[in-house]
Amino acid sequence: MPRRYEKRVTSKDPANSKRVILYGVHPITETVAAGKRKIRAIFLAREDAVSAELRRMISVGGGQVITVGTHELTRLCGSPNHQGVAAEVDPYPYSDLQDILGGETGAAACILALDQVQDPFNLGSIIRSAECLGAAGIALTKNNSCAVTPAVEKTSAGATAHIRIARVVNMARAIDEMKAAGFWVYGMDSKAAQNLYSLKLADKAAFVLGGEGSGLRRLVREQCDMTVSIPMQGRISSLNVSHAAAIALSEFGKRVHAGSVS
Numbered sequence: 001m002p003r004r005y006e007k008r009v010t011s012k013d014p015a016n017s018k019r020v021i022l023y024g025v026h027p028i029t030e031t032v033a034a035g036k037r038k039i040r041a042i043f044l045a046r047e048d049a050v051s052a053e054l055r056r057m058i059s060v061g062g063g064q065v066i067t068v069g070t071h072e073l074t075r076l077c078g079s080p081n082h083q084g085v086a087a088e089v090d091p092y093p094y095s096d097l098q099d100i101l102g103g104e105t106g107a108a109a110c111i112l113a114l115d116q117v118q119d120p121f122n123l124g125s126i127i128r129s130a131e132c133l134g135a136a137g138i139a140l141t142k143n144n145s146c147a148v149t150p151a152v153e154k155t156s157a158g159a160t161a162h163i164r165i166a167r168v169v170n171m172a173r174a175i176d177e178m179k180a181a182g183f184w185v186y187g188m189d190s191k192a193a194q195n196l197y198s199l200k201l202a203d204k205a206a207f208v209l210g211g212e213g214s215g216l217r218r219l220v221r222e223q224c225d226m227t228v229s230i231p232m233q234g235r236i237s238s239l240n241v242s243h244a245a246a247i248a249l250s251e252f253g254k255r256v257h258a259g260s261v262s
Helices: 026-032 048-060 071-077 095-101 119-130 150-155 171-180 220-223 243-259
Strands: 020-024 039-044 064-067 085-089 109-115 137-141 165-169 184-188 204-210 226-228
Touching: 020 026, 020 039, 020 137, 020 150, 026 039, 026 048, 048 064, 048 085, 048 220, 064 184, 064 204, 071 085, 071 184, 085 165, 095 150, 095 165, 109 119, 109 171, 119 137, 137 171, 165 171, 171 184, 171 204, 171 220, 171 243, 184 220, 184 243, 220 243
Parallel strands: 039 064, 109 137, 109 204, 137 165, 184 204, 184 226
Antiparallel strands: 020 085, 039 085
8 A cells, every 4th residue: 555645845855955846647647658757756646547547657667656635735736736646756857959959850840949938837838839839849048037847847738748948048149059050040029020921931940939028138139030920910919928939830830741941
């Protein structure tokens, strides 16, 4: 029988400084399936087909299965949105930007660069769209930006387990690296004269999106090969950054399938 959990794990404990408490069914099942992070323990406050499958999956890697109550699980996660399951895992394994850029040797590839996106729900949604729509990876600014947190992983529905994400100190320099790797860099700007739908897209494209409210910073905008906008038909002048990212990725994918990238 799995033992009951007796001591609450908190990120403030020095011994737990490298622990991450992941929560939600999809983030945990996808993380276990991907096999890129050590799963130290699974905490369950449910007994059903989902918990049975998690018990089977975790037994392969030798992790613990710990039964907890719902309220204790909520305290452990710091959120009630755990769906009755959490896991103690190693920190998120960021990729190196060069690994993302150098890994794309095919005819067409698309990456996202996020310049100071701060909302975890926006970031999680962007990661989910990027993985579903076939992006090669994502570059995040390291400062004044949201990192890949358990809340982000929950919002991504487990997509963080499968897509490569890099953190960069200087986005303008990262854009230089993208250009050197053969990517054409498009800055997404609602005020740009050139619109995304009428543009001939390069077969290796990087879409750069700015943070909520402020958009692209001046130096980052100037470093892009060009800026493009998404035409608006309604009375609101701009889209949420996560929606803009999904539209750009979808448009690139549509062009690739139609054979109209160059």
